[in-house]
Amino acid sequence: MTEKALRLGTRRSKLAMAQSGQVAEAVSQVTGRPVELVPITTYGDTSREHLAQIGGTGVFVAALREALARGEVDFAVHSLKDLPTAQPDELVLAAVPVREDPRDVLVTRDALKLTDLPRGARVGTGSPRRMAQLNAYARAHGTDIETVPIRGNVDTRIGYVRNGELDAVVLAAAGMNRIGRSDEVTDFLSVDTVLPAPGQGALAVECAADDADLIAALAELDDPFTRAAVTAERSLLAALEAGCSAPVGALADLPPLSAPFERGDPQADRQTVKEMRLRGVVGTTDGSTLVQLSTTGPVPGTHEAAMALGRELAAEMLAQGAAGLMGERAL
Numbered sequence: 001m002t003e004k005a006l007r008l009g010t011r012r013s014k015l016a017m018a019q020s021g022q023v024a025e026a027v028s029q030v031t032g033r034p035v036e037l038v039p040i041t042t043y044g045d046t047s048r049e050h051l052a053q054i055g056g057t058g059v060f061v062a063a064l065r066e067a068l069a070r071g072e073v074d075f076a077v078h079s080l081k082d083l084p085t086a087q088p089d090e091l092v093l094a095a096v097p098v099r100e101d102p103r104d105v106l107v108t109r110d111a112l113k114l115t116d117l118p119r120g121a122r123v124g125t126g127s128p129r130r131m132a133q134l135n136a137y138a139r140a141h142g143t144d145i146e147t148v149p150i151r152g153n154v155d156t157r158i159g160y161v162r163n164g165e166l167d168a169v170v171l172a173a174a175g176m177n178r179i180g181r182s183d184e185v186t187d188f189l190s191v192d193t194v195l196p197a198p199g200q201g202a203l204a205v206e207c208a209a210d211d212a213d214l215i216a217a218l219a220e221l222d223d224p225f226t227r228a229a230v231t232a233e234r235s236l237l238a239a240l241e242a243g244c245s246a247p248v249g250a251l252a253d254l255p256p257l258s259a260p261f262e263r264g265d266p267q268a269d270r271q272t273v274k275e276m277r278l279r280g281v282v283g284t285t286d287g288s289t290l291v292q293l294s295t296t297g298p299v300p301g302t303h304e305a306a307m308a309l310g311r312e313l314a315a316e317m318l319a320q321g322a323a324g325l326m327g328e329r330a331l
Helices: 014-031 062-069 128-140 154-162 173-178 212-221 224-239 255-262 303-319
Strands: 006-011 035-040 075-079 091-095 104-108 121-124 145-148 168-172 203-208 248-253 275-283 290-298
Touching: 006 014, 006 062, 014 035, 014 075, 014 154, 014 173, 014 203, 014 212, 035 062, 062 075, 062 091, 062 203, 091 212, 104 154, 104 173, 121 154, 128 145, 128 248, 128 275, 128 290, 154 168, 168 173, 203 212, 224 248, 224 275, 224 303, 275 303, 290 303
Parallel strands: 006 035, 006 075, 121 145, 121 168
Antiparallel strands: 075 203, 091 203, 104 168, 248 275, 275 290
């Protein structure tokens, strides 16, 4: 007799369905049970307002968490960067699988690179973090771009470039890779130019805190390094008291491995590396002021050590005036 299928709650977007499908396959292999996707519509999917206006934090997550709480699904997959930094007691982050490429990318007209964009180029993004860093880059290089707030799925965003409304749009490399459209990327933005959102490129697999068997099975998918990295990044975000729509970028990585990662090899040998570098940035959306700092320490061996790394860098950033650059603090 076949075991009952596990129900995986996911957003309905093409990207969410693709990444949840990949997790479903992995969970099925680990448990020997079939996994069925349960698509759920979230407030973030139906609202047409800009994410910064509707609060950003949790707008794609709440409906999935409610379905978990009601027992309508057994576990849920989120893009980790959408998760609020506070974890509800009744749910547990059972797995953070190996991270995809965390970088941002451009899709531009005429296959232009960032360095080729003409003065006054119109660049679409719904993210204050991307606006702040792109505008700072333009100022530093004596040019100017116009960042245009946009929303919508990958097709909608790329459509603005294809129909000539915008010169470029900014997307996440991970999303383009997961839906098999990385060939449309015209430029990968170096993390030295644009730091990604905390947790970008990573997935969060969440289930009920009292389901010990499922927690144990899902733990097989967990990548300890990715978990340590995103824990440090999210600890920084929480210590800045900023929500996930704030203009905050963060990336924890292994300094000697950044080059192979930028060449697209996330599996570079991690065993030889003992240190983790955490970088953080916060800035005004016009790019006129940025606070950008980094710290390097031993690769955190515990959740507490990863949290401490994030808090330490946040304290330095606050001392440099980061709080005044974020607009309204998240409540």
